[in-house]
Amino acid sequence: MTNVKEMSVEEKLRALYDLQLIDSRIDEIRNVRGELPLEVQDLEDEVAGLKARNEKLKADLEQIDDQIKAKKNAIEAHKEGIKKYTEQQKNVRNNREFNSLTKEIEFQELEIQLNEKHIKEMKASIEYKKQQVADSQEKLSSKQSHLEHKKAELGDIMAETQKEEEFLTKLSAEYAANIEERLLAAYHRIRSSVRNGLAVVSIERGASAGSFFTIPPQTQVEIAARKKILTDEHSGRILVDNVLAAEEKEKMESIFANI
Numbered sequence: 093m094t095n096v097k098e099m100s101v102e103e104k105l106r107a108l109y110d111l112q113l114i115d116s117r118i119d120e121i122r123n124v125r126g127e128l129p130l131e132v133q134d135l136e137d138e139v140a141g142l143k144a145r146n147e148k149l150k151a152d153l154e155q156i157d158d159q160i161k162a163k164k165n166a167i168e169a170h171k172e173g174i175k176k177y178t179e180q181q182k183n184v185r186n187n188r189e190f191n192s193l194t195k196e197i198e199f200q201e202l203e204i205q206l207n208e209k210h211i212k213e214m215k216a217s218i219e220y221k222k223q224q225v226a227d228s229q230e231k232l233s234s235k236q237s238h239l240e241h242k243k244a245e246l247g248d249i250m251a252e253t254q255k256e257e258e259f260l261t262k263l264s265a266e267y268a269a270n271i272e273e274r275l276l277a278a279y280h281r282i283r284s285s286v287r288n289g290l291a292v293v294s295i296e297r298g299a300s301a302g303s304f305f306t307i308p309p310q311t312q313v314e315i316a317a318r319k320k321i322l323t324d325e326h327s328g329r330i331l332v333d334n335v336l337a338a339e340e341k342e343k344m345e346s347i348f349a350n351i
Contacts, residue, residue, distance in 0.1 A: 093169060099270075099272075101318055101319055101320060102308060102318040102336075103323065104271070104272075104275060105318055105321065105330075105332050106336060106340055107267060107270055107271050108279060108291075108292045108330060108332075109128070109292050109294075109332050109336065109337060109340045110179050110295075110340055110343070110344055111264060111265055111267045111268055111271065111279065111285065111292075112279075112283075112290065112291060113341065114260055114263050114264045114267060114344065115264055115283070115289065116288075116289065116290065117260055117348060118257060118260045118261060118264065119288070119289050121253045121256060121257050121260070122257075123247060124253060125246070125249050125250075125253070127167065128242065128245060128246045128249065129246060131242055132239065132242050132243055132246055135235060135239040136239060136244060137240055138197060138235055139235050139236055140233065142228060142232040142235060143232065146228050146229060146232060146300065147207055147226060149178060149224055149225045150223055152223065153218060153221050153222070153225070156214050156217055156218055156221070156230060157218070159210075159214060160211055160214050160215070161319050163207045163211050163214070164206075164207075164211065165208055166203070166207050167207050167208065169202050170200040170201075170203045170204045170207070171185050171200075171204065173197075174198070174200045174201065175202040177193045177196045177197045177200070178193075178217060180193050181193045188301040209284075220261065223315055246254055254350050255351070259351050260351070263347075271349045272292040275321070278330075279292070279330070282323075282328055282329060282330065286328065286329060287302070287327070288302070290302065291329055291330060292329065292330045292331075292332060293324070293329050293330075293331065293332070294331070294333065294334045294336070294337030294338075295307060295312060295315060295331060295332075295333055295334050296334060298312065300324040300326075300327065300329055300331055303324065303326060303327055305324070305326045307331070308325070311331060312333075315331050315332065316333040316335070318333070
């Protein structure tokens, strides 16, 4: 269990409000970045996918080209076969041998026609895939340009805010270490369940900040007395009086100004 010094209720309220101010400042910094880190990651994944697709298309083109070469070689082999069987026909002894060689020649001619048909189809496939490569490359160039722009944008924001965020994150941990575990757990639970991450708010014009529900006068008096930790019955947020809030804001702004 964390060793936390015994604090008065007022000290606890001040510590909680200080922690809220620090964490809200961190939230602001992260909101400036917004979805940029996710956008950059998505674009990087998309660019990697397009590059892989381009490589696959280029590999397909090479494979088709090799197949065309093989078909052309086969055509040449079949032509040689025709020459050979034609020469053999000159030396046949009977019609049966002549007819047999004629069938061989016809077969070779059919094979040539079939290979030429395949070559024609493969050449059409090459033209289609070349267009796919061109379209994919154009899309890749556009995505890469967009990615570089977003990375530069994120880099600028990170350069401006990283030092401050690191300082505030460390400061948040230091302030949290001085708050008893039960209160800190309640703070984090409320913070994760409410809008804008505001777990500790001040009273403004008779209502909790950001709320239209009026706080009963007697409760406002108790909050101002700083003898009990009270929560807004509507939002569950921990409440502090506006005087305490103003004092802690001034103190924390002084710290933030020196980052």
